Every structure is written in structure tokens, then in C-alpha cells.
Amino acid sequence: MNTPKFAKINDRSSFIITFVLIAIAAIWAIAAVAGISQRNSELAQTEDELVRLNQLVAEQTGSLFREVKGQLILLETWLAANPDKDPRTDKDFIDLVTVIRQNNRIPIDIRLVDENGGLFYIPSESLSTPRANVADREYFTAQQDGQTRGFYISAPVQSRVTGVWGIPVSYPISSGNVGMAVIFAAIELPPLNELYEAVRPKPSGAISLARRDGTLLDRVPFDSTLMGTSLSRSSDSDEFYEGARHFISPIDGETRIIAFHIMKDLPLMISVSVSKSDILSSWYERMLVWIIVLVAVSILLAALGLFLWSSWSINVQNSNLMSAMNEELTNANEMARLVTENSTDVFTVLSLPEMIVEYLSPSVERNWGWKETELKGKTIEALLDKPTYTKVRDTIDDMQKRLAMGESSARHGKLDINVAHKDGHQIPHELASTIIYDNRSKPIKIVALARDLSERKANEDIVRAMAFYDRLTGLANRRLLEDRLVQLLPLTLREDKKIAILFIDLDRFKPVNDTYGHEAGDWLLRQVADRMLASLRESDLVARTGGDEFIAVLPDVGTSDNASLIADKIRERISEAYPYDETNTFSISASIGVVLCPDHGRDTRSLLMLSDTAMYQAKKSGRNRVVLYSSDTAALAGMHTSVSIIPWQDSYKSGNDEIDKQHRKLFQMANELLRLTSQKDVEKEECMDAIAHLGAHVQEHFHTEETMLFSLGYPDALMHKILHADLTKQLGVLKARYYKEESTLDELVTFIAKTVIDEHLLNEDRRFFYLWRSDDLYNPTRREHR
Numbered sequence: 001m002n003t004p005k006f007a008k009i010n011d012r013s014s015f016i017i018t019f020v021l022i023a024i025a026a027i028w029a030i031a032a033v034a035g036i037s038q039r040n041s042e043l044a045q046t047e048d049e050l051v052r053l054n055q056l057v058a059e060q061t062g063s064l065f066r067e068v069k070g071q072l073i074l075l076e077t078w079l080a081a082n083p084d085k086d087p088r089t090d091k092d093f094i095d096l097v098t099v100i101r102q103n104n105r106i107p108i109d110i111r112l113v114d115e116n117g118g119l120f121y122i123p124s125e126s127l128s129t130p131r132a133n134v135a136d137r138e139y140f141t142a143q144q145d146g147q148t149r150g151f152y153i154s155a156p157v158q159s160r161v162t163g164v165w166g167i168p169v170s171y172p173i174s175s176g177n178v179g180m181a182v183i184f185a186a187i188e189l190p191p192l193n194e195l196y197e198a199v200r201p202k203p204s205g206a207i208s209l210a211r212r213d214g215t216l217l218d219r220v221p222f223d224s225t226l227m228g229t230s231l232s233r234s235s236d237s238d239e240f241y242e243g244a245r246h247f248i249s250p251i252d253g254e255t256r257i258i259a260f261h262i263m264k265d266l267p268l269m270i271s272v273s274v275s276k277s278d279i280l281s282s283w284y285e286r287m288l289v290w291i292i293v294l295v296a297v298s299i300l301l302a303a304l305g306l307f308l309w310s311s312w313s314i315n316v317q318n319s320n321l322m323s324a325m326n327e328e329l330t331n332a333n334e335m336a337r338l339v340t341e342n343s344t345d346v347f348t349v350l351s352l353p354e355m356i357v358e359y360l361s362p363s364v365e366r367n368w369g370w371k372e373t374e375l376k377g378k379t380i381e382a383l384l385d386k387p388t389y390t391k392v393r394d395t396i397d398d399m400q401k402r403l404a405m406g407e408s409s410a411r412h413g414k415l416d417i418n419v420a421h422k423d424g425h426q427i428p429h430e431l432a433s434t435i436i437y438d439n440r441s442k443p444i445k446i447v448a449l450a451r452d453l454s455e456r457k458a459n460e461d462i463v464r465a466m467a468f469y470d471r472l473t474g475l476a477n478r479r480l481l482e483d484r485l486v487q488l489l490p491l492t493l494r495e496d497k498k499i500a501i502l503f504i505d506l507d508r509f510k511p512v513n514d515t516y517g518h519e520a521g522d523w524l525l526r527q528v529a530d531r532m533l534a535s536l537r538e539s540d541l542v543a544r545t546g547g548d549e550f551i552a553v554l555p556d557v558g559t560s561d562n563a564s565l566i567a568d569k570i571r572e573r574i575s576e577a578y579p580y581d582e583t584n585t586f587s588i589s590a591s592i593g594v595v596l597c598p599d600h601g602r603d604t605r606s607l608l609m610l611s612d613t614a615m616y617q618a619k620k621s622g623r624n625r626v627v628l629y630s631s632d633t634a635a636l637a638g639m640h641t642s643v644s645i646i647p648w649q650d651s652y653k654s655g656n657d658e659i660d661k662q663h664r665k666l667f668q669m670a671n672e673l674l675r676l677t678s679q680k681d682v683e684k685e686e687c688m689d690a691i692a693h694l695g696a697h698v699q700e701h702f703h704t705e706e707t708m709l710f711s712l713g714y715p716d717a718l719m720h721k722i723l724h725a726d727l728t729k730q731l732g733v734l735k736a737r738y739y740k741e742e743s744t745l746d747e748l749v750t751f752i753a754k755t756v757i758d759e760h761l762l763n764e765d766r767r768f769f770y771l772w773r774s775d776d777l778y779n780p781t782r783r784e785h786r
Helices: 003-081 091-103 138-144 189-199 276-313 318-336 363-368 386-404 454-468 478-494 509-516 518-535 560-575 604-620 657-677 684-711 717-739 745-771
Strands: 108-114 118-120 165-172 180-188 206-211 216-220 243-248 255-262 268-275 346-351 356-360 412-420 426-437 443-452 499-507 541-544 549-554 589-597 626-628
Touching: 003 091, 003 108, 003 165, 003 180, 003 189, 003 243, 003 255, 003 268, 003 276, 003 717, 091 108, 091 509, 091 518, 138 165, 138 180, 165 189, 180 189, 189 206, 189 216, 255 276, 268 276, 346 363, 386 412, 386 426, 386 443, 426 454, 454 478, 478 499, 478 541, 478 549, 478 589, 478 604, 499 560, 499 604, 509 518, 518 541, 518 549, 518 560, 549 560, 560 589, 560 626, 589 604, 604 626, 604 745, 657 684, 657 745, 684 717, 684 745, 717 745
Parallel strands: 589 626
Antiparallel strands: 108 118, 108 180, 165 180, 206 216, 206 268, 243 255, 255 268, 346 356, 346 443, 412 426, 426 443, 499 549, 499 589, 541 549
């Protein structure tokens, strides 16, 4: 008679057990999906960051090796032009090597190897006894093989003389000067490793430099036992490929994420890797918290099921049963909140449309210094400055508009913002947001996750500093200088203000560097940089653009008198004594050229050229002085806008009929271009035709001049040829820009009048006129080198 009652109880028991099992399985499934999604997101973000970092490191490394390659080719070109000279003792060759050493970002040493493998320094202490024999070194044997002869990057070696590890880069000597067969540069690894260490992902990330054949050239963290070994290859390919992948490192046995970048113009590749365990360490900690919470929730649900089964089995009232269920479910919900509250990121819920804070995870106090009670019920304006708040507001409005148009993907969005810490400093964050609807599909809330980007931004700042600042002095480099001028010049012209540009060249610096060594020279350059910075305003910029050349930019300088006073203040500070050690005190000075925008020019190129002209006039006038650019400083400056012709004068004659004939023709062609600039409706085809004829004549003249100078044994013939090549390249760039309508005819004519005719033909060319004129002032027995 009790069978129906017990059947009913069993049915309810089965329902409870099924409900509890499904609830537990659902919670674990949701947690698993969320955990895996977050894990994959962190790995994907790491891969993207590694690829970007890899590209930045490859750009810096490739620039270094291309620079060294160009220097070796330049030195070999000099040797080919002087086959009868001994480069180990020749002063011109030693000076050229010294200039290259001074201007390298990373110290390298340039050496010579004879046909038997004998190693010689430059300059050499002994011509008969080599410092070492390197006939077995790869950089020497590679130049004996026709397959590898040419620019060759060898496996890293430890110097037999100094004990320092380096990467030898060699180039063959075709002329065989006094038995010399190979010239090579040893790129020292310690300074290169300092650059890599600054951006290496911490704590166990690695940066590797290798040849394309897999030979390891360098790695940080550095391990001498790995140098010259072969890198691991992927399991599914015999070739390295670009991008990010996962692999098990043969070096430390860890699973790592690695990004490769193969250089197109060099036999090199860069890889940046990081341990997957480092990336996922915080994820593992969160997963442990999640598991603890989920186990607790599962136990509570099981207890709830047992409670319901017991209650129903003794016929407990339905009202009491529902009350117990609600209480237990509430406890389970509270435990689930631990997942959010223990996250290192900040979770927030905002109500729409006012963007009022409804919820903030407890991590807000740890990350931003605010307590949840201080922000709850208020708008998010307290956390953001006005432009950032407007940016967030506009982004959310745009998401809602796109959602209204049926674009479902607009429900989710990301943007980078700065969040204000309670103490006032700004913290960079990535904000990921999702719009929540009500049951009528109306947006009512925003759920957002804010992730701190401080560490990633810091790494990007380090790489940016490598690209825009001089490593020796800490001053801006030429790239940052030109970027700053591109920003300042339009603003200056628009606000009718003036900018002063100071070209600063040190006097008597080379004797200090040659006599006391590079270490003393570097110390002196840093002292000069500090003194210039102390003489300028915070808004001013000073850049190091060459070995001992600097350029200062003074915004809103007011008048030319102000600019000259500041320049003279810098000159006086530089000319003060430099106590180096107990026995040596250095004395140098500076020649400074000053130009103003818009008084002397309105574009970067013109202003830098004219400031250099004014500086050179300061040199010629006795050094240690300031010269403000004027029409007297360089008679040809601005000629294309104020003078109709460039008159040829007898004083311009070189003494050689063929050279003078070509010079006069260049003047005539330049005058034709000047005539075209004065016409309002000149046809572009007519201008292009005149430019083409002038360019062809310039190349013909350069070839004739170089042939004569080499045949007469002019000592600076090679350097003059290099100047010709640079002028030809610049003229080609300006022609292409004019054809694409990216520049005006005035800019091209200014280059021809100022650079080709004034600076080169009427100044640089005069240095060899003594070959035909006995009265020339530029005779080497009387001329003064800068």
C-alpha cells in the first residue's frame, strides 16, 4: 500500500541527482572553456608582442651589419685605388679607419690578414711579425673559396689576443697591397649583448642572432659553449620561417614561444623567445584559485542535493525545501565571485547610458589605489582625464550605433587608454568591453576588463630609445632631430614665431682623440653634451649628428640677437678647460653657425645646409666663434628666388680648360632652370627635360673630373668620388619627388645652386685647383683641415 509513495520519492530523488550532476558538469565546463580561452588569449598576445619586438631588434641589428659592410667596402675601395701603399702604415688609410671606429655605435676593431694568415693591427707595431696566425679561421678560409668569397659573416670566435668574443665580418682585398689578402671587422659581443639584454623578455626570455644556415652567432643570456653551434629546426620543415611558433628548446628543455625574422639583404636571422611557463605562470595561479572555488561549489551542490533528497524522503514541506535551495544557491554564487575577485585585472560593470559604476573588482584598490566604495555609483570620469573620457565615450557610442545597424561584432571592442591612479600618475591599460542587452534587446550595461600594459610599454620605450637617441651621449640622434623639425616648422610658421638652428662643430677634438685614445675622446664628448644641455632651456633640443658635430634647435627664440647670445654662451662653456685626470687637462673650442626660420629658410633641408655653411664660415674666420648666416656668408644662398642669373667669373677657373668648360656649361644649365622658376605657367614637361639634361651633364662632368684626379695622384681622389656619388643620389631623389609632385621646382633649384654649385663646385673643387694653378689658396702646403 506504500508503493506509490516510495515510487514518488524515488522519482524526486532521481530528479535531484540528475539536476546536481548537470549543474556541476555545467559549472566545470564553463570554467574550462573560460580558462582555455584566457590561456589562448595570453599566448596569442605574447606571440604578437614577440613578433613586434623581433622586428625592432632585427632592424637595429641589420642596420649595424649593413653599416659595417659599407665600411669594409669603403676601405677595400681605398686599397684598390692605392695598390702600391702599405695600409698598415699609410697615414690616410689609418685616418680613414680611425674615423670609422669613432662613428660606430658598437665598438668594432678593423684588422688586416696577409696571404699566409698573418694578423696585423692598424696601425701595426711590426711589419715583419704578425700578432697571430689566423689561417684556420673561417673568416680567412671563406675568402679563399670562390663560393663564399665576398662579404662574409663568420661564426663567433674568442680573440687569441684579447680573449673577447666577437663576430668576424670579412671582405677580400683584390689589389693585394703588400701581400694583404683579407680585411675584417671584429664586432665585439659584450656591447651588442647589452642592447639585447635591455629588451630581452624577463626572466627567462632569450634573443638569438644566427646565420641563415643556422649557425648561432650570439645569444642572451650569453653562454660561450653555444657559440657557433646550430640552432634547432622545426619538426615539420627543413627551413627556418618567419613568425611565431612553439617548440621544445634543446638548450634548456623548456617549451618556448619563438619568433623568427629573416633579413632579406643579409644572411642573418633574429629570434626572440620566451618560456611558455613564464607567460602562463599567472594563469596557473588563477586556475588554482578557480579549481578551489569550483571544488567548493561542487561540494555545496552535492550537499544541496543530499539535503533535498533527505527532505523529500521524509516528506518535508515544499516551502522549507525552496528556502533551503535558495540559501545554498546564494552561497554557491558567492563562491563563484572569487574567480573575478582574485584576478590581477580590473573588472567593472557600467550602466548605460550614463556610464555609472555599478561594480568594481577588489583588484581596483591594488592596481589603482581606489576603494570600490569611493567609485561605486559615480561616473568613470574620476578615473580618466577629459580627452580619454571623451575617447571612451565616443567608442561606446560608435559600438551602439553599429549594433543598431545590425553589425553584431560591434558588441565587443578594445582600445588603449591611460587610467589615473589615485595618487595622480597615469597607468597605460588595454580596455576590452562588451555591451549587455535586456530582454528587449536594449543596451543597458557595459562589462569591461582593464589590463595593465606598463611592462609592455616600458619595453617599447627601451627599443624606441635605441632608435632615436645617441648611445654615447644620451642626446637625440639625427632621426629624432629631423622628426622634431618636421613638427616644429609648420607650427612656427603658423604662429608667426622664429626658430633658431645652431650647427656646432668642435675645434681641436681630433688631436685629443688620437693622442689619448677613444676612451678619453668619448669622455670628452659626454662632457661637452652635459655642458650644452646645461646652457639650454628644457624646451630646446640638442642632437649629436656626427663624430664631433652637434645641432641645437631653439623654438620661439625671438630675435637673431637672442639666438647669437645663446650660441655664444654655449661657445664659452665649451671652451672652458676639461680636467681629465691628475696630469691631463683638455682644451677645445667650438665653431657655431646660426640660422633662423623663417628668415633664412622654411624647410628642414635648407636650414640644416645653411647652418652648416655658417659654421664653415666660422671655421674659416679663425674658429672658436659664432657666425649668423647672411647673404655675405654664402653668396649663392636663396639665389633661385632673388637673382635671375648666376654669373660666371674668371676667379672660378681651375686652370684646366676641360674642367672650366664643363663648369661654365653647368652654370648655363642652372640659369635655364632659374629662368623656368620665374615663369608662372611653365610646362612640367619642359622642366623635366631641362632637369634630365642637367643631370646627364653632372654625371658626365663627375666622371671626367674623377678620371683626371686619379691619373694625377690627387690624395683625396677617392673621397671626392664618394662626394660625387652622394650628390648624384640626392639629385636623383629630388628629381623623383618633383616628378611625383611631392616637392617644388624651387627645392630642386636650391639644391643645385646651394649644394652642387656653391658648396661643391666653388668650395670643395677648389681643393684640387693647385694641380693646375700655382697661386691657388687651397694648395695642400697651406690649406687648413677642419
